[in-house]
Amino acid sequence: QWRGVIEEYRDLLELPEGLAAVTLREGGTPLVHSEWLTGLTGGEVWLKVEANNPTGSFKDRGMTAAISVARHEGAEAVVCASTGNTSASMAAYAAKAGLKPLVLIPEGKIAAGKMAQAVVHGAQIIMVRGNFDHCLDIARGLARDYPVALVNSVNPVRLQGQKTASFEVVDFLGDAPDFHLLPVGNAGNIAAYWLGYQQYAELGRATRRPVMRGFQAEGAAPLVTGEPFPDPETKATAIRVGNPASWHLAEMAAKESEGRFAAVSDEQILAAQVELARHDGVFVEPASAAGVAGLLAELSAGESYAGRTVVITVTGHGLKDTATALETFTDIVDTVVDADVAAAAAAAGLA
Numbered sequence: 001q002w003r004g005v006i007e008e009y010r011d012l013l014e015l016p017e018g019l020a021a022v023t024l025r026e027g028g029t030p031l032v033h034s035e036w037l038t039g040l041t042g043g044e045v046w047l048k049v050e051a052n053n054p055t056g057s058f059k060d061r062g063m064t065a066a067i068s069v070a071r072h073e074g075a076e077a078v079v080c081a082s083t084g085n086t087s088a089s090m091a092a093y094a095a096k097a098g099l100k101p102l103v104l105i106p107e108g109k110i111a112a113g114k115m116a117q118a119v120v121h122g123a124q125i126i127m128v129r130g131n132f133d134h135c136l137d138i139a140r141g142l143a144r145d146y147p148v149a150l151v152n153s154v155n156p157v158r159l160q161g162q163k164t165a166s167f168e169v170v171d172f173l174g175d176a177p178d179f180h181l182l183p184v185g186n187a188g189n190i191a192a193y194w195l196g197y198q199q200y201a202e203l204g205r206a207t208r209r210p211v212m213r214g215f216q217a218e219g220a221a222p223l224v225t226g227e228p229f230p231d232p233e234t235k236a237t238a239i240r241v242g243n244p245a246s247w248h249l250a251e252m253a254a255k256e257s258e259g260r261f262a263a264v265s266d267e268q269i270l271a272a273q274v275e276l277a278r279h280d281g282v283f284v285e286p287a288s289a290a291g292v293a294g295l296l297a298e299l300s301a302g303e304s305y306a307g308r309t310v311v312i313t314v315t316g317h318g319l320k321d322t323a324t325a326l327e328t329f330t331d332i333v334d335t336v337v338d339a340d341v342a343a344a345a346a347a348a349g350l351a
């Protein structure tokens, strides 16, 4: 029985000695082999399916650590700014820990599934007239001036939890992959993966470190252009971030791994989301498909992954944002038929 990321990797995590873990048994997520992308690349392509975490995204890895430490330090309330998944995860873990969750989200830009999670778990939700970056500034101010613990990924404890995903990749594959691709928004996740891969290599548990390739939405791509986006815009609302809190760490990860950042359009992201669901049976929310969209774009630009092992992290479940997923489908129901077999057979083209 998987015990959750703190118990499974405690001796590799920089956490207080003897920390009592607030856990929902997060982590231990599957690496699903993608026959589709393996066929397209001539390499071996694996999907790290982070939707399988308790609240449906990778955020649970960092939140188990941050909430456990907050409770350990006597906090009574926790605050975060979020595009949705961080707040959903914080609300769940805060509820489990008996801490009061306070959430700051950008006005009107949060997927319904994530909002539902934060509400039902009991978070106090404050919508800010501004974007995620404004929300993060306010969250930092509240944590500075009031007795609330900040659990955004500026909190290094979050990265300690999130780096366990790279441990699991190496534990499963037997070594680090040649390439690791993933979406990048506030950039905590790419920083955490790089931390983990370096740690495993230094411990001799991996013979290599992967090349890290991060993908951003064209309308929210500060790591690609080198300039903050004052008004980030993308249908992939999870990565609608204009001034990543972990900008420096993300740049170091790309530089040290000889990786890079690239931008993909909303159209490429939404197309990849559907292709992934129809080829590999994996339904992810739009932002989570950015790494797949990035690989497809690179292949069509002539980049080769032949003979190489590639892991792509798909970060959140498609059920988080069904509205955006369905936007491109106009005629959802093929046909409506009378309740008899012949009519159904005819409609199905069997007759």
Ligand SMILES: Cc1ncc(COP(=O)(O)O)c(/C=C/C(=O)C(=O)O)c1O
Residues within 6 Å of the ligand: 057, 081, 082, 083, 084, 085, 086, 087, 153, 183, 184, 185, 186, 187, 188, 189, 190, 238, 239, 285, 287, 288, 315, 316
């Ligand atoms: C599905 C999904 N995919 C990718 C990202 C980008 O990860 P980072 O580059 O570590 O920010 C997020 C991030 C969401 C939030 O930042 C939040 O919830 O506030 C996400 O939810």
